[in-house]
Amino acid sequence: xxxxxxxxxxxxxxxxxxxxxxxxxxxxxxxxxxxxxxxxxxxxxxxxxxxxxxxxxxxxxxxxxxxxxxxxxxxxxxxxxxxxxxxxxxxxxxxxxxxxxxxxxxxxxxxxxxxxxxxxxxxxxxxxxxxxxxxxxxxxxxxxxxxxxxxxxxxxxxxxxxxxxxxxxxxxxxxxxxxxxxxxxxxxxxxxxxxxxxxxxxxxxxxxxxxxxxxxxxxxxxxxxxxxxxxxxxxxxxxxxxxxxxxxxxxxxxxxxxxxxxxxxxxxxxxxxxxxxxxxxxxxxxxxxxxxxxxxxxxxxxxxxxxxxxxxxx
Numbered sequence: 001x002x003x004x005x006x007x008x009x010x011x012x013x014x015x016x017x018x019x020x021x022x023x024x025x026x027x028x029x030x031x032x033x034x035x036x037x038x039x040x041x042x043x044x045x046x047x048x049x050x051x052x053x054x055x056x057x058x059x060x061x062x063x064x065x066x067x068x069x070x071x072x073x074x075x076x077x078x079x080x081x082x083x084x085x086x087x088x089x090x091x092x093x094x095x096x097x098x099x100x101x102x103x104x105x106x107x108x109x110x111x112x113x114x115x116x117x118x119x120x121x122x123x124x125x126x127x128x129x130x131x132x133x134x135x136x137x138x139x140x141x142x143x144x145x146x147x148x149x150x151x152x153x154x155x156x157x158x159x160x161x162x163x164x165x166x167x168x169x170x171x172x173x174x175x176x177x178x179x180x181x182x183x184x185x186x187x188x189x190x191x192x193x194x195x196x197x198x199x200x201x202x203x204x205x206x207x208x209x210x211x212x213x214x215x216x217x218x219x220x221x222x223x224x225x226x227x228x229x230x231x232x233x234x235x236x237x238x239x240x241x242x243x244x245x246x247x248x249x250x251x252x253x254x255x256x257x258x259x260x261x262x263x264x265x266x267x268x269x270x271x272x273x274x275x276x277x278x279x280x281x282x283x284x285x286x287x288x289x290x291x292x293x294x295x296x297x298x299x300x301x302x303x304x305x306x307x308x309x310x311x312x313x314x
Contacts, residue, residue, distance in 0.1 A: 003245075004192060004215045005134035007296030009313055010086075010113040013169045015044035017085040020078035021143060022050040023065035025121040026093020028144030030054060033090060035150055036143025040088075043165045047143075050074035053090060068099040075125075079108055085115070086168065090144035092120025097200075100124050100209055105132040115168065118142050120223070120286065123196030126295050128209040130194065136296030139196060139219065139284065140164050147290050160290045167292035167312055175312040179282045179291055181251070183306035184268070187277035189248040190300040193293055193310070195219040197285075202233035205240035214245030217301055219293065221252035221285030227262045230254065234270035248277045248301045250308050253287035277303035 013019070019040065021033075028036075033054065040047040052066030052074055059067055066074075078087045109132070116125055117138035129135045141147045141160045148164065150156035166175050194216040195201060201220075204210045222230060237243060249271055257263050264280070271278055279301050284291040293299070299310035 002131060002210070002212055002214070004194060004211070005130070007130065007134055007136040007192065008113050009136050009297065010115045012313060013045065013085055013115070015169070016046060018046045018048055018083050019086045019088050020050055020081070020084045021047050021053060021088050021090050022071070022074045022078060023053050023055065023090045024071050024075055024125065025065065025089070025095045026063050026091060027056040027065040028091045032144045032146070032149040032151070036090065036148055039148055039156070039161065040143060043169070048084070050078060063093055064095045068095070071095065072099040072103060076103060079114065080111055087114060087116045089116070089118030089122045089142050091142050092118065092122055094121055096121045096124040097203060100128050101207070109133050117168065119290070120197050121200060123200035124204060124209065126196055127201070127204050127211045130296055131209055131211040136294055138167055138292060139295050140167060140292035141290040147288070157289055163292045167294065170314070171312065174314065177291060177293070177310045177312060179284070179308040181282035181306045181308065182280040183304050184280050185272060185276065185278035186303045187248070188300065188302045189217065189277050190298055191247045192216045192297060193219050193250070193295050193299050196221070198222045198230060198233045198237070199225060201242060202236040205236055205242065210240070212242045212244060216246060217248040217250055217299060218243065218246050219250045219252060219284065221254060222257060223255040223286035225257050227258045227266045230257060230263065231266045231270060234266070238270065243274055246274065246276060249274070249279070250282055250301050251278070251280045252282045252285035255286040277301055279303055279306050279308060282308055
């Protein structure tokens with residue numbers, strides 16, 4: 001069984017820092033890319049577009065941005081570019097697991113660490129960064145999605161945007177993220193966060209990128225999945241040992257995942273007998289409000305109060 005390594009915290013950003021915006025998974029709408037870049041500039045960052053950021057239809061598949069080699073090269077180029085302080089994924093979708101094993105992880109380890117931020121399909125990167133490099137990474141809303149970029153006359157969610165900026169950048173005062181959810185299994189625990197989108201975690205099981213939640217609080221969320229599929233994914237994660245040694249579970253949003261009552265019964269059935277604190281309905285994942293959470297960094301959950309708190313790195 002793979003144990004959670006001691007995580008290295010990458011340097012936080014300062015105003016004027018250059019950030020690479022990449023499309024490691026699916027394509028983003030051009031207008032949302034533009035609006036996301038504008039928002040990044042508005043908070044004092046200097047975004048640069050990766051070579052294939054605006055590609056569409058890699059390998060003839062409309063749900064991929066560029067080809068696997070293009071998307072992998074953009075990530076690698078940004079990692080090794082000394083002028084780039086962070087790598088922001090423009091959106092999720094599908095495609096990161098196709099090439100994640102082929103990245104030059106040994107050379108990347110020698111080059112040091114930098115922030116990688118995103119969610120959904122980016123779960124594959126978070127898992128691999130944690131297991132292969134022992135680097136903390138940022139589960140966060142992405143600049144090419146409606147939450148940050150907005151759509152039409154809607155400018156995005158201000159709470160989510162403020163949280164992303166606070167998590168990315170050095171703050172003059174101590175920042176503590178406080179999320180209110182719903183109580184479930186009682187108990188309080190403080191431990192590093194590990195996990196992400198349930199369907200992606202299940203897809204990573206059995207691979208060299210799979211990082212179980214041993215000694216950690218597992219974060220779980222998903223979108224557009226039927227309850228029976230969530231049940232299947234959680235069963236796969238149980239069988240693969242993902243929850244072995246986990247000390248707590250924080251469930252975020254499960255958006256368009258069928259009847260909420262049936263889904264809650266699925267979560268209670270698959271998680272309630274693990275004997276650890278569980279919190280539900282926290283505002284992270286694919287919802288209208290998306291919290292930014294540092295994976296690999298300690299957080300605290302209270303199963304009776306239904307809360308998650310995390311002190312942001314200084």
